[in-house]
Amino acid sequence: MKKIRVGLIGYGAVNQNLLRILQDKQERLLAEYELQLQIVLVADSRGFAIDAQGFEPAALLRHKAAGGCTADLGARWSHRAPERLAEHCDLIFEASPVNLKTGEPGLSLVRAALADGVSVVLANKGPLVLAFHELHELAAASGAGLRYSATVCGGLPVLNIARRDMVLGRITRVRGVFNSTTNFILESMRDGKSFAAALDEAQRRGIAEADPSLDIGGWDTANKLLIILNSVTGERLQLKDIQVSGIADMTIQRVQAEQAAGRVIRLVAEASEGRYTVAPVALEATDFLAQCNGWEMALEYHSDIYGISYHKLWEREPAPTAASMLRDAVHILSGESLSHRSHTGWVGKRRPW
Structure with a gap:
């Protein structure tokens, strides 16, 4: 012992x-x-x-x-x-x-x-x-x-999967939805609430912090992407290497227009071919990340020999x-x-x- x-x-x-x-x-x-x-x-x-x-x-x-x-x-x-x-x-x-x-x-x-x-x-x-x-x-x-x-x-053991289990694999792309606060706001806007009203509701429920800037500005998502990349690629990246856009400028009109066209907006982190981004993206409804709802977080690893692996977690409590x-x-x-x-x-x- x-x-x-x-x-x-x-x-x-x-x-x-x-x-x-x-x-x-x-x-x-x-x-x-x-x-x-x-x-x-x-x-x-x-x-x-x-x-x-x-x-x-x-x-x-x-x-x-x-x-x-x-x-x-x-x-x-x-x-x-x-x-x-x-x-x-x-x-x-x-x-x-x-x-x-x-x-x-x-x-x-x-x-x-x-x-x-x-x-x-x-x-x-x-x-x-x-x-x-x-x-x-x-x-x-x-x-x-x-x-x-x-x-x-x-x-969700996303770091362990890449660092321990993908032996000899070469990751070619990473995509993820890492922030449930933005999921809640975007889904509320889809149902007709303004951005301000959706954010107020998220704060009232304790979903969003009193200062929500890290979430809605995309920085919480960027921080997580940075940790993933530095952990599994051997790069020496900093936040300045990631192009970050949040959801603060999102409108009901855009959210509902994308919905009418069969698309879903999510705040997506992506790394591919040396380009690192966090931004709201209109995804086809069949896209794995489009199906990341509410308290869910999700990640995809694309690899040369392991194919594409999909990982999702629902986490409401710590x-x-x-x-x-x-x-x-x-x-x-x-x-x-x-x-x-x-x-x-x-x-x-x-x-x-």
């Missing part, structure tokens, strides 16, 4: 769902993988609580449900992260709020953890968007594990994202490799496009 000291960075919905999964699956985790995850550190916006004896998942969930924070967990507590995370943790689950301007506070914590040899599982896209290659280099230098399948399409984090942790701790294709490039250094 491996007893693993775990830190939770972020005490929000994703890590709370992770706690529920750990509570429900701990016996199977031990029986099938010989792993016992002991939560010894919890961090939120107030600070860091540490207990070497470990926090029980059920107790942490009750504490959070009662409005608690790390400062009143009854453990060693500090405003700042420990200077050496490796003295306390073997692995951290990083699910702090996404910050795509500075990456903080997640980026500094991830850097410190990897440099100290602590493995990291990310649900937070920010550090990868801003410092993808730096973080992989830190992990390689220290021997720490770094996984982040939860950052793209939640519970449980599948949390499950992906646990999956990544098990792979790290079990020593499972992503085999033939790593962040350093494809076999033979061949450009995939």
